[in-house]
Amino acid sequence: MADRVYLYDSTLRDGAQTQGVDFSAADKSDILEKLDELGIDYVEGGWPGANHTDDSFFAEKHDLRNTKLTAFGMTKKPNTSAENDLGLNGLINTGVREICIVGKAWDFHVTNALNISLEENIEMVASSIKYLSSKIDEVLFDAEHFFDGYKANPEYALEVIKAAYDAGARWIVLCDTNGGTLPFEIYEIVKKVSETIPGKNLSIHCHNDTENAVANSLEAVRAGARQIQGTIGGYGERCGNANLVSLIPTLALKMGYDVGIPKEKIKGLKKLSDYLDDMLNRPRYKHAAYIGSSAFAHKGGLHVSAVVKNPKAYEHVEPDMVGNERLILVSDQAGRSNIVSRLKNIGYDIDIKNDDVKSRIDALVEAVKMRENKGYAYDGADASFEILAKRYIGEVPDFFDVKRFSIVDDRSWDDDGNLSISSEATVVMEVGGKEIVELEKGNGPVNALNKAIKKGLAEAYPDIENNRLTDYQVRIVTPERGTEAVTRVQIETTDDEGNRWSTVGVSANIIDASYNALYDAIIYRLLKNLK
DSSP states (O other), X not given: OOOBOEEEEOTTTTGGGSTTOOOOHHHHHHHHHHHHHHTOSEEEEEOTTTOHHHHHHHHSOOOOSSOEEEEEEEOOOTTSOGGGOHHHHHHHTTOOSEEEEEEEOOHHHIIIIIOSOHHHHHHHHHHHHHHHHTTSSEEEEEEETHHHHHHHOHHHHHHHHHHHHHTTOSEEEEEETTSOOOHHHHHHHHHHHTTTSOGGGEEEEEBOTTSOHHHHHHHHHHXXXXXXXXXXXXXXXXXXXXXXXXXXXXXXXXXXXXXXXXHHHHTTHHXXXXXXXXXXXXXXXXXXXXXXXXXXXXXXXXXXXHHHHOGGGTOSSOGGGGTOOOEEOOSTTOOHHHHHXXXXXXXXXXXXXXXXXXXXXXXXXXXXXXHHHTTOOGGGOHHHHHHHHHHHHSXXXXXXXXXXXXXXXXXXXXXXXXXXXXXXEEEEEEETTXXXXXXXXXXXXXXXXXXXXXXXXXXXXXXXXGOEEEEEEEEESOGGGGGGOOEEEEEEEEOTTOOEEEEEEEESSHHHHHHHHHHHHHHHHHHHHHO
């Protein structure tokens, strides 16, 4: 039977400390529901009494099936009894049955931050935990700065956590609060600590300041710890926390531990991570381990040829095991294997032995290489590639034709010196044999052009109104040519159903490059509507 490693998610507290992240109580409830559905053992909801949001969150009733909702707080204050401490009683009054309290494990912090004696700090820790243990089901002791404390004064750091354990703490959480401890140190220290505190009662809480939070967490488990704390996507203050989205599949699929989540539910990790990024209006990190869009993307022709024969050649796990999918990229490095594999993903039944099909594919390969030599980049613009491929292998209907467009930008000042900037686009297009002229103002020339084209298509293709430009990136392809440089524009478009697709345009004129990318984005949506 596989060893059990318990999962403790602190996205709702540590994750909320990320710069630019501000959860509402409703946001926290939604995230909690999804973490419970996934099967996370413990979810730290926040610090009751610290702010109105956390007070509101804990005041709500949460119907949980798999998760233990945990409240976070601190040990009692100096010169007060645990029974009369407002903070501890506030935690108890939330009604939760699991509470995590933080205390000092580094003598430097005790004498310099708390300004109390080392003995008094131990008394604060022990009496707080003893009191809480008499009122609730489980107490976790968050040994702040434990690893720095251990390296400075191992005897005292051990004395603090031993006092917490003896007072009734279910879990002793060893915190790498500054994120500066390295994997080999984590292993050695946790191994030593497990001689004093049983591994089944040890938890690890790592920050990512040296890009080692995941590795440190795994080393702690290898050394005997049986609970891991982290956040979804590695959110957290400074450089973030250990990323549970990486840790869960590594522990379950590669190290053979039981993390309490069935393998079929591990497939939901990508969806959960994407959901959180979307809630926070943050771009998804395409190179994220396991769940990033590039995690199973293959570009080089030699690699693709091997992957087509057997995915194990270049993949450490099956993409579907974590809810991801294999992506065959198309670029100037592509060979016929890339193109054929990508065409099969699109839906073409390719018979490479057919001379006509082979000739068309060879022409497509050369077209991709020629266009990428001019500045196109199809490995990040699948929708544009699909349109190009259909022109060689199948056909693309003449949905509409933009005859011409013009854009006027006006920059002026009124009598009071206030600056005014406006953009106006005029588009002449043919739709269904009918000439249409539209004029639209927008927040910049690309926005105005996009609005004018969509308005012109509204009657014939009303669904296009749901297209939303959600990302716009500009790259100078030939910087040595200065203001005459060729420009690449890549855009991401989203619809109301949550579908996303990327397109690319290239031109020496940035507006023309933008138009090319916008045009492909619309054509791609119309092609999908035909299916």
